[in-house]
Amino acid sequence: MTDVDVRSTTPATDAAGGPPARGIRSGGSARSSRRGGSLARRRLAAVGWGVLGVLLLVALWEGYKLVAPADGVLIGETRVLPRPTDLAMPHVWDMIGRLGEPVTRSPSAQALWLVILLAALTTLGIAAAGWLVGVVVGIGLALVMQRWRLAEWGLLPWIVLSQTVPLIAFAPIVKSWGSRVEIGSFEWQDWMSVALIASYLAFFPIAIGALKGLQSPDRIHEELMQTYAAGYWATLAKLRFPAAVPYLLPALRLGAANAVIGAVVAEVSTGLQGGIGRLLIQFAGQASGDPAKAWAPIFGAIVLGLVAAGSVALLGAILKNYRRTEEAA
């Protein structure tokens, strides 16, 4: 760009006015339709790979059962892989089949899958409550830390430290404190202790992600808001929160998965009835007589985590315009 030869650039300038604009337009739509086609194919491939992964796991499980030595795999005296007995490793079809049978031999017993489903829903509800508390607390902390640098320096180490406290030790304390809470007609329920512990695990990634997101707007955007004489709240609503969405979505998903783990572990360690955590312990105790049954709550917990994370992914689909970047695609 050293020579401004006016005579030769003038016609090009005129041309730059109209046609290139149309060119960009048609180019854009062609690009998006091509992208649309490959997107469907890519989604199909993703499902295919997912199914293949599950099948591979099944094949590995059954293959090991078929070829492994009767005593499992030992290194010295230490067993590193289990015995391939039906007790330690039930067949996949036995585990699936067991889901269709009644829980106990009593004639009034419900089917195992139904019991698991109901327990999973209970746990999901508790985890969701914990997740919501985690969202409020996490975003609240992030707002405070974004607003005041000093708060970030003061709070962030404690937030990180909070996650190093062993949950197992922590759960019974929360339960015993909770049982003493009584405000007017409000009485602390045991499930609330579980939800609180779930929120304790959930808030952490949300606080970190939200802080990163709220701090993410470019300086040019912040200064632009300043020139519009936009106050703190207007800047928050029009700039910081929308800009935080790409950071918040994975954080919320992580928080959802954490809330499920927290709820299950807290159910186990506080001994709360009705959830999937309790069934895990209960059915594991019956494993010697009914090995396939012990696996049912594990499958339930896995599905639970997937449902929780998937629900947040749905949120991402709704907010997809907030994940755009300014750069031309």
Add this chain to the structure above:
Amino acid sequence: MSAPENAAAPEPAAAAAAPATAVRVAGVNKVFETRGGLVHALEGIDLEIAAGEFVSLIGPSGCGKSTLMRLIADLDAPSAGTITVFGKTPTQARLDQEYGIAFQQAGLLPWRTVAANVALPLELHGVASAPRKAKVEELLDMVGLADFADRYPDQLSGGMQQRVAIARSLAEQPRLLLMDEPFGALDEMTREKMQSDLVRISAETGAAVVFVTHSIPEAVFLSDRVVVMSPRPGRIREIVPMRLGASNAATTDAAARAARTDGLREDRSFFEMVTAVREALHGAPVAAGARGVETR
């Protein structure tokens, strides 16, 4: 929001009287504290910009031309001296939305459509939905992007993004436009097209413009006056008045600007002015024959 309404009534009277001053900069110094010590970004800056006047700030990197613009915009405060914008402090002028601003990057919000981006300042200042829509439509028409209202910034070329940013800067009908190398990232052809557009738009709106650039032909083509600055510390070396085209006799700046067309780029007076600015920049006469060479 009150600014446009207030501005509408007294303006004819003001125009009939002496031309008002848009920006007055008096004895301004700006010192930045850095790890390497104090940096004198600006020293002893005096400058007056009349209402409706187009003034370019030009100079090598580090001459403080962007800093000066940021001081006028109240994005930074001067270390010494005073700045007034339409007789107000820069802070008051910013709060009253007296100026519109455009940067080198378009700075559009990627999650908003073109129309919503232009509407942002109006939205922030509580303009009702219907007049807002009408205003946005008018602005997009002005920059030739009416067909792209529902697109997102990532679906536009760099030049189109910059045009959206200019439309946005005009949303509050400011009497002053501050532009910090708005065409710096564009290719030469788009750049010339945008320059012609800007000349037309500034003539249409009658706004004063402070335009930061380091392209001599750009400054010459656009401006009524070119402020040549030198670096370390940033000082005004010379202010070169532009006398371009056949419109010397024109009474107002706006009329003179409307007469400015692409043909001017080939005009003899254009090259003379380019030479004048270059000599001011280098502080010595330059050999003839090198005309039209851009020092960027």
